[in-house]
Amino acid sequence: MGDAESQLLESPGEHSPYESIPRETWSALASETPLPLTASEVQRLASLGDPIDLSEVDAIYRPLSRLIELSVEQQRVLAQSRRDFLHQPAQPQPPFIIGIAGSVAVGKSSIARVLQNLLSRFPDTPKVDLVTTDGFLYPTAELQRRGLMTRKGFPESYDREALISFLARVKSGEPRVEAPVYSHVIYDIVPDEKIVVERPDILIIEGINVLQPPRVSSEVYHPAVSVSDYFDFSIFIDANHADVEQWYVDRFLKLRETAFSDPTSYFKDYAKLSDEEAIAIAREIWVSINLVNFVQNIRPTRTRADLIISKASDHRVTEVLLRKL
Numbered sequence: 253m254g255d256a257e258s259q260l261l262e263s264p265g266e267h268s269p270y271e272s273i274p275r276e277t278w279s280a281l282a283s284e285t286p287l288p289l290t291a292s293e294v295q296r297l298a299s300l301g302d303p304i305d306l307s308e309v310d311a312i313y314r315p316l317s318r319l320i321e322l323s324v325e326q327q328r329v330l331a332q333s334r335r336d337f338l339h340q341p342a343q344p345q346p347p348f349i350i351g352i353a354g355s356v357a358v359g360k361s362s363i364a365r366v367l368q369n370l371l372s373r374f375p376d377t378p379k380v381d382l383v384t385t386d387g388f389l390y391p392t393a394e395l396q397r398r399g400l401m402t403r404k405g406f407p408e409s410y411d412r413e414a415l416i417s418f419l420a421r422v423k424s425g426e427p428r429v430e431a432p433v434y435s436h437v438i439y440d441i442v443p444d445e446k447i448v449v450e451r452p453d454i455l456i457i458e459g460i461n462v463l464q465p466p467r468v469s470s471e472v473y474h475p476a477v478s479v480s481d482y483f484d485f486s487i488f489i490d491a492n493h494a495d496v497e498q499w500y501v502d503r504f505l506k507l508r509e510t511a512f513s514d515p516t517s518y519f520k521d522y523a524k525l526s527d528e529e530a531i532a533i534a535r536e537i538w539v540s541i542n543l544v545n546f547v548q549n550i551r552p553t554r555t556r557a558d559l560i561i562s563k564a565s566d567h568r569v570t571e572v573l574l575r576k577l
């Protein structure tokens with residue numbers, strides 16, 4: 253996409269496909285949003301250990317859960333009208349699929365877990381499953397075979413066909429679909445561990461690659477499917493990349509005290525590093541791998557999302573861009 257084209261898409265204005273909703277306007281919606289958080293739900297959310305401040309959950313993510321529920325309700329009404337028109341019998345509603353994209357360490361998993369909780373409070377969608385695309389990375393042995401160990405997270409490091417087949421099976425209403433599981437501790441796919449998806453009302457799929465366009469070879473267009481073809485709603489989490497680098501380094505330091513100290517950890521040698529050494533290594537990995545991937549492959553997918561959430565350096569949401577209907 254050329255510079256002028258992406259600017260047109262991203263800057264709010266009459267030709268932009270997005271409307272910009274500043275924080276104050278968005279958070280004011282909380283007072284009109286049903287299902288205020290009860291004391292026990294606040295406790296349940298807090299006990300999950302997610303870093304998102306509970307006042308932020310209430311002000312930003314609770315209105316977002318309502319906005320998403322509106323789409324779920326509308327989709328069910330439309331599906332019923334279509335079946336009536338086509339004289340088809342009633343059928344179970346396939347899962348509503350939400351994609352969450354954004355840089356490594358931008359906070360996708362934290363937001364996804366909070367949304368999973370909030371969405372499951374609505375009577376129409378009690379069963380909300382969450383899957384991360386990390387599980388669809390090729391196992392380390394395969395990445396090594398393909399010479400991709402320094403390209404983890406880049407489009408070619410994922411088994412895209414397996415991911416698309418997983419989504420196709422979930423969307424077609426298969427009763428039981430399995431996804432592989434990735435561990436940040438062993439830095440690899442966990443052998444014999446699977447996450448099982450059994451006809452949820454909503455599936456949230458979170459990962460840096462979920463809005464990647466279909467892969468086309470050479471200049472020739474040919475039929476291709478993209479992961480996002482299965483999405484009913486998509487979200488891009490955006491932040492200044494210098495802030496994300498800091499979050500990445502902070503998480504690396506935290507992991508050094510916890511996961512990296514595990515003797516099975518791929519990074520167990522990092523547990524012995526001084527703060528300064530660990531920070532230097534984290535920055536080096538960030539600059540040479542994750543930042544390059546962000547600039548080349550992740551940020552360009554921003555304007556494929558239905559909703560773009562912008563976060564400030566303290567993780568507070570500053571603006572929401574919503575695709576116009």
Ligand SMILES: Nc1ncnc2c1ncn2[C@@H]1O[C@H](COP(=O)(O)OP(=O)(O)OP(=O)(O)O)[C@@H](O)[C@H]1O
Pocket residue numbers: 303304305354355356357358359360361362363459460499500502503566567
């Ligand atoms: N709202 C928040 N408030 C404070 N800290 C946060 C918030 N969201 C995320 N973080 C912190 O930022 C870091 C990255 O968050 P998280 O692991 O959720 O990101 P991610 O986008 O899922 O990353 P990856 O793609 O690498 O799995 C973590 O250290 C997390 O604790």
Ligand SMILES: CC(C)(CO)[C@@H](O)C(=O)NCCC(=O)O
Pocket residue numbers: 356386404405406460537541542
């Ligand atoms: C697993 C991914 C690709 C995405 O979560 C990421 O966390 C990652 O491992 N990136 C590779 C470089 C690094 O170790 O940060």
